[in-house]
Amino acid sequence: MMLPIIQYEYLKQIYEHMQDGIIIMKESREIIMLNPAAKKLTGWQIGEDVPYCSFCMTRNNRVEKPSCYLIANNEVPAFLSQMPTYHGKEIDVEMSTAVIYPNSETGETEYLLVLRDHAVRQQAHEAALNKKRIGELIEAKESEHKRLAQELHDGVGQSLFSMSVALDAIESYVHENEKxxxxxxxxxxxxxxxxxxxxxxxxxxxxxxxxxxxxKATLEILIEKIQKNVPELFIELTTQGLDRCDPAVEINLYRIAQEALHNITKYAKASVVKIHILKNNKQIFMKIEDDGIGFDRKQLRSEGLGLKHIEERVNQLNGTCVIQSAMNEGTSIDIVIPRWRPNT
Structure with a gap:
């Protein structure tokens, strides 16, 4: 039964554009078809035989008749091994097979072989682990900061206040002694x-x-302190729909603004900074722009660490961060955070 043209074209697009390698081979392992991803991954060509993977090479040394483990064991859904490529290297792949066409004329069965580059999957897994570790480090750092701040305020601060009261009491007894x-x-x-x-x-x-x-109130306090120290710098804060957010969002957005303002006052030589935050039902937008001297990020050294820290905090909130700057054209930081909830 022939497929309708639209359905055929749809399946053809999937076959040509999917990232997994798709190979149609005979039971003899001769390649009949392979998609672009398979060609790029392996370098094999139609008419060649699919080589045995490293597992089967070892396995076949112990048996009289060499065979493919996946073909010989149809119940195996997926299998990890190393597959030789055209340039002599071996790549880590996840493989699976399925019978797609028993050819009654030739008596040979045709198989679908799917190859997935396991190195890419491993890299994605490692990236996810790194993101988790960075998130845990940031969270631990903020928790320790909160504890220390509370200790300074409630412990050291109260002790110093008690000393001030004690001085007042002592002064009342010695007020006649001018010295x-x-x-x-x-x-x-x-x-x-x-x-x-x-x-x-x-x-x-x-x-x-x-x-x-x-x-909002905390940023206003921060801006007020900065403008006292840098009176020639005008900082404008505008918000729209900004009510209370998840604590993780609030502390990270505050740290981002704090880091950006630190960089601006130290390096940008700006006269105006505008910070705008908008919150709606789907996202939180934050834009920080200045009219400073700008920079070429490729030439940054230690100063670029602040920008890296900003990007890491945005990444922890599953957001996007676009930093744009050019010499003598100022800098803008555009951040979009989804309506974020901590991972459970």
Whole structure:
């Protein structure tokens, strides 16, 4: 029965464009057909015999009549082995076979042989493991930052505050001793400076406002501090639909903005920075752009690590990150995050 033309063309497109190698061979292992992926993977040609894989080569040394393990054992759904190619190398492949046409005229059965490059699959598996490890490292780092920030705020901060109160009490007893009162005043000033430093360190480790007020308020606090230190830089933050997000999204987007602003203040020589965040029912968009001197990323060295860290954080949220820059044309970072939920 002939297939309709449309159906035939559809199957032909699948055959020619799928990534797995598809080979039609006789029981004698002569190749009748093979798709482009099979040619690229193996270098074999129609009319040649499919060589035995490394497993069968070893296996056939122990039997009188050489045979293919997959053909001899039709119940095997898939099989891992090494297959020799035209250039003499062996590639790791996952193989499977199926009977597709018992030819009554020749008495020979034709088989479908499917080859999948196991190295590609292994690389994908390793990439997934690396992504998981990076995610675990980032999560562990943020958890430790949160713990340390809490310890600084509740432990060291409270102890310093108690010392300040104690100084007030001591001063009330020695107010008539001008020299001692002045000394206590100097100690109090130094103590206030240390308390300010502790609060700043705690905020850098993990902004307390992120858990209490959310991403927008925390970014506003960050921007206010940067503009106090760099008054010639104008930073504009606009948001749309940005309510509370998953904690992992909030901390990662905050760190991305923090890293980007650090790079801008240190390297970009910009006068204006615009940060826009939009959240809808499907995605979260974040755009950070400046009018600085720009850069050629290929020439970056240590400065490029910040951009790499941004990309890693976006990758952990299964998002996309496009960083565009050119000399004297500024820089833009466009990030898209799906409505993210942690993996279960």
């Amino acid at each position: 001692l009162t002045n000394y206590i005043g100097e100690v109090r000033q130094e103590l206030q400076k240390v308390m300010g430093d502790v609060n700043a360190y705690a905020h850098q480790l993990r902004p307390h406002s992120l858990d209490q007020l959310g991403l």
